[in-house]
Structure formats: C-alpha cells, structure tokens
C-alpha cells in the first residue's frame with residue numbers, strides 16, 4: 001500500500017475507536033499529538049525501505065533511511081510482524097518517556113493512537129501481493145485472500161480506485177452514524 005492509503009487507514013482505525021469506544025475527555029494538545037502519532041504509526045513499519053514515505057517527510061530522512069533500512073533486514077521483515085509490533089511499541093513508549101518533560105500530554109492516549117496506526121498498516125499490507133510475515137522470524141508471508149494473484153498490487157488501480165475511496169466512505173459512514181459521540185468528544189476538546 002502507498003503512504004497515502006496507510007495514512008487514511010490509520011486515521012480510519014482511529015476514527016472507528018473514537019466512534020465506538022467510550023473515550024474520556026482529553027486536552028486539545030493530547031488530541032493533536034495523538035493524531036500525529038497515529039499517522040506516524042501508520043507509516044512506521046515501512047521504515048525498512050529507504051524510499052518510505054516517512055523518510056521522505058523527515059529532514060535528511062533519505063540518509064537515515066539508507067542507513068537504517070538494511071539493519072531491519074530489508075522490506076517486510078521485522079517491522080511487519082508481531083515481534084515488530086512489540087519492539088516498536090516498546091521503542092515508542094521509550095521515546096514518549098524521554099519527551100515527557102517537554103511534551104505534556106496523556107502519554108497512554110498518544111501511545112494507543114500510535115499503535116492503532118501501526119497495526120492498521122500491517123492489516124492493510126496483508127491484502128497486498130507481498131503479504132506480511134506476521135510470525136517473523138518464521139519467513140512465511142501471510143495474505144488475504146490466501147491466493148496471491150487475487151491480492152492487491154501496491155499503488156495499483158484497485159488501491160487507488162477502490163480501496164482509497166472505500167476507506168473515505170467508511171469515515172463518512174462512521175462520522176455520520178456516530179456523530180453524537182464524536183460531537184460530544186469534540187465539545188470537550190474545545
């Protein structure tokens with residue numbers, strides 16, 4: 001999947017949680033940082049490729065990408081697995097603790113938003129031809145549907161013409177059906 005689709009998928013997963021779970025009122029600062037963490041989480045698994053969107057969006061990112069990507073074993077290895085979820089989840093909570101003096105936000109909410117984005121990435125990639133090595137270091141790539149030729153090609157027509165608009169529609173549907181919950185959440189925010 002492309003970075004654009006991953007951004008939208010991460011946001012959709014966050015919207016789903018927001019619309020369907022009872023979320024305690026949070027500060028505007030926490031909401032903004034959580035939304036950013038969600039989008040970063042949605043792109044993080046692809047830091048194993050030097051051309052990843054996350055690297056392109058960071059200053060000097062391409063240099064870091066070239067250095068770091070080979071350490072993660074190449075594209076769709078460690079960062080695209082359950083083990084990767086645990087390691088990157090731990091790493092992100094470590095970063096949050098380091099920033100806790102300057103970043104006064106609800107760390108649990110921000111961490112949750114990051115993880116929702118991260119996991120949404122792996123779920124979306126499971127529908128692509130390459131599949132996802134969920135059980136890394138076992139080198140088997142899982143995919144839905146199991147037959148590879150039925151899966152989606154990254155950046156292909158199906159992704160652009162069907163998956164992306166479908167995700168947009170899911171958001172419209174979620175915000176429409178659950179507008180009471182969402183408006184109440186936003187009211188507490190302002």
Ligand SMILES: [Zn+2]
Pocket residue numbers: 001045046080121125
């Ligand atoms: Zn990926």
